Amino acid sequence: TLPILIHTYLYRKAVAKELPTLLLLGPSGAGKSALLTLFANGTASATHTSQEPQTATCQIPVSTRASEDRYRSENDTSARTQPKFRLIDTPGHGKLRHHATSTLTSAPALKGLLFMVDSAAVSSASGLTEAAEYLHDILLLLQRRHTQGQTSKTPQAIPVLVLANKQDVFTSLPASIVKTKLEEEIAKVRQTRSKGLLDSGIGMEGEGADEEGNWLGEFGAEQFRFAQMQEHGVEVDVVGGNVKGEGEEGGRVDGWWEWVGENL
Ligand code: GDP
Helix, strand or coil: CHHHHHHHHHHHHHHHHCCCEEEEECCCCCCHHHHHHHHHHCCCCCCCCCCCCEEEEEECCCCCCCHHHCCCCCCCCCCCCCCEEEEEECCCCHHHHHHHHHHHHHCCCEEEEEEEEECCHHHCHHHHHHHHHHHHHHHHHHHHHHHHHCCCCCCCCCCEEEEEECCCCCCCCCHHHHHHHHHHHHHHHHHHHHHHHHHHCCCCHHHHHHHHHHCCCCCCCCCCCHHHHHHHCCCEEEEECECCCCHHHCCECHHHHHHHHHHC
16 A cells, blocks of 8 residues: 555645645736735735735635536535635736746646726726736737747637726726727737837838737737637637725625636
8 A cells, every 4th residue: 555655645735735826917006916815815904015026825715616516416515625726916017027027938727817907997998008018918918829839839828817806996887898998008018019010111021020929919900809819729818807896895806716716
């Protein structure tokens, strides 16, 4: 039995190391640190600005059904273990974004991305542009990863949840409007970026070779829709909520937990 025990031990150890991972991204001030604290501890206590990625081990609350529970019988009384996952919070400041992109390409067992926006900040032109540029670049990375995966060992599809945070704030836009605003703005970013590429001659080697590889979503389309990403193996959902809230009510994060439960 000793070899079996050793085998079991090594297997358990390997599994423990490879907790499914979710990556948390977004402009600074969106509420990422607050969410990390809430997901890890159950309360959104004071946050500080961090210069390094922060990692927390989180567990889905009992109130959220995990995807593996979906086929459980109502009469199944065996103890359910709520799945655990690793959440990596990356600094949103422009100069520090290489952390986000390197984690994106190197994190093992990456299951999804949480892209957080401040739903009040995206009602201003500059706030919207900042969020849309960042999201555009992240989605393009995922699209490229998918394209490259078709020739090598296919990396699994990586879904994206856009968290329209701060819904408790009076000036916040509802999640459905956050979604369309981001889509419209990403269309502009895409146009600008492709023009920049044409002007600079980048990607023009051999009959405009990589023009298509640098274009997000449906090639040549005037409008951008998140649904266009499905063809590139990227499912995008936009769900509203708030990490913090007035009085006893506190935050409203059920919709986000639900997405996490379904995608782990
Ligand atoms: P990060 O830069 O994305 O990590 O953002 P932080 O987590 O540091 O949050 C930025 C500020 O927004 C902090 O003062 C938070 O308390 C505040 N904040 C975060 N989430 C919410 C929310 O849902 N509602 C409100 N009103 N404030 C929030």
